Amino acid sequence: MSTRPRGLGILRDARGSEDVLPGSGRFGKNTLPFIILTVCVDATMITDARVLQQEFIPREVQHRDSEVNYLSSILEPVTEGNTTEPTLLYGPSGAGKTCIAQFIVEELRGSVVDLNTQYVNCWEDYTRFKTLYQLLDGIGQTYDIHRQSTPRDLLVDRLREYNDTPYVVILDEVDQLQDKDLLYDLCRMRDLTLILIANREEELFSPLDERLHSRLRNANRVHFTQYGNDEIASILRDRARWGLAENAINPTGLQQIADRAAGDARVAIGILRKAARTANREGYSRIHSDVIGDVVLEAKLEIEREVIDRLTPHQKTLYNIITDAEEIAPPALYEQYSNTVNEPKTERTVRNYLAKLEHYNLIVADGNTKARIYRARS
Numbered sequence: 001m002s003t004r005p006r007g008l009g010i011l012r013d014a015r016g017s018e019d020v021l022p023g024s025g026r027f028g029k030n031t032l033p034f035i036i037l038t039v040c041v042d043a044t045m046i047t048d049a050r051v052l053q054q055e056f057i058p059r060e061v062q063h064r065d066s067e068v069n070y071l072s073s074i075l076e077p078v079t080e081g082n083t084t085e086p087t088l089l090y091g092p093s094g095a096g097k098t099c100i101a102q103f104i105v106e107e108l109r110g111s112v113v114d115l116n117t118q119y120v121n122c123w124e125d126y127t128r129f130k131t132l133y134q135l136l137d138g139i140g141q142t143y144d145i146h147r148q149s150t151p152r153d154l155l156v157d158r159l160r161e162y163n164d165t166p167y168v169v170i171l172d173e174v175d176q177l178q179d180k181d182l183l184y185d186l187c188r189m190r191d192l193t194l195i196l197i198a199n200r201e202e203e204l205f206s207p208l209d210e211r212l213h214s215r216l217r218n219a220n221r222v223h224f225t226q227y228g229n230d231e232i233a234s235i236l237r238d239r240a241r242w243g244l245a246e247n248a249i250n251p252t253g254l255q256q257i258a259d260r261a262a263g264d265a266r267v268a269i270g271i272l273r274k275a276a277r278t279a280n281r282e283g284y285s286r287i288h289s290d291v292i293g294d295v296v297l298e299a300k301l302e303i304e305r306e307v308i309d310r311l312t313p314h315q316k317t318l319y320n321i322i323t324d325a326e327e328i329a330p331p332a333l334y335e336q337y338s339n340t341v342n343e344p345k346t347e348r349t350v351r352n353y354l355a356k357l358e359h360y361n362l363i364v365a366d367g368n369t370k371a372r373i374y375r376a377r378s
């Protein structure tokens with residue numbers, strides 16, 4: 001079943017018919033590349049390449065009714081110009097955390113006139129400066145900020161002084177924020193409504209981060225579980241309906257992709273995209289089962305490469321050490337890492353990085369904490 005958020009949906013109709021466009025996205029500044037992409041593909045089978053992109057934000061989402069309704073009830077005060085306690089979304093990869101958070105914020109933007117919003121991916125903008133810069137950018141306050149010369153505190157002070165219209169901020173991959181004190185500062189800002197996304201709550205703060213811990217004690221929590229194969233198949237059905245020619249893929253094909261995606265919607269959409277491109281290139285009018293079988297491995301490798309590209313330099317060093325060694329224990333890994341980089345991070349931070357690599361299936365950790373061994377997955 002598709003979901004419209006309860007409450008926020010009332011004003012949604014003011015935007016006009018939603019049948020016109022199946023989805024939007026963070027495409028404000030990215031519209032052009034997507035248009036070029038659409039034009040470049042031989043459009044016999046792919047009618048709208050945008051909907052096969054991971055970043056695409058659908059106007060209707062599947063199978064997340066309770067999460068969507070809970071989140072929209074949490075954000076209800078924003079529709080009246082107020083803020084609300086931070087909300088923490090967590091769960092496995094490809095479970096729809098980023099998609100649902102962006103979908104809800106888009107809904108909010110459709111129903112609240114005076115509202116500022118910003119999406120920050122803390123894996124990309126992981127330094128204090130970059131995160132703050134993005135947050136100030138969302139309220140148009142970066143005109144005189146320079147990386148070299150602006151005092152660090154000025155950024156946080158300026159954000160603290162903000163008390164205009166409600167400001168809703170998504171901090172995605174927030175466990176990758178280098179400076180957890182910043183999160184503490186942000187949680188104390190009364191005029192910010194924070195939506196925090198992480199894979200596991202444990203990685204967001206250590207037991208030692210007592211201040212942050214107590215600050216987030218009252219946070220709303222939304223746990224996303226992995227999708228079942230049938231749920232993945234119906235998410236794919238929508239994408240096929242919006243982005244491919246009619247009958248380009250049949251229900252058996254969608255189920256075949258879902259079965260290979262193991263509950264990860266990102267992998268499923270990646271396989272569909274690759275299969276559609278391949279079938280298109282070969283001049284087929286349909287995506288046959290053997291095409292799907294042929295592209296699964298390649299699609300998964302493509303996603304893996306995208307994740308590797310997103311790694312920070314320190315994470316990449318750790319990944320390279322693990323792939324070069326057949327298997328490696330944490331003390332040897334940390335020693336090799338410390339000898340390779342300037343200013344090595346603490347063991348705790350390194351553990352956090354390794355959890356991220358494991359989460360994204362780049363490495364495997366065998367054994368319990370005391371006898372742990374890391375191996376590369378492929």
Ligand SMILES: Nc1ncnc2c1ncn2[C@@H]1O[C@H](COP(=O)(O)OP(=O)(O)OP(=O)(O)O)[C@@H](O)[C@H]1O
Binds near residue numbers: 053063
């Ligand atoms: N309920 C849904 N309805 C429609 N599309 C979905 C849904 N859930 C996920 N998707 C799509 O699946 C892909 C992966 O979802 P998303 O990026 O939200 O996963 P995630 O939980 O944030 O994973 P990660 O932890 O790896 O960042 C996206 O392209 C998203 O648009």
Ligand SMILES: [Mg+2]
Binds near residue numbers: 099
């Ligand atoms: Mg995500």
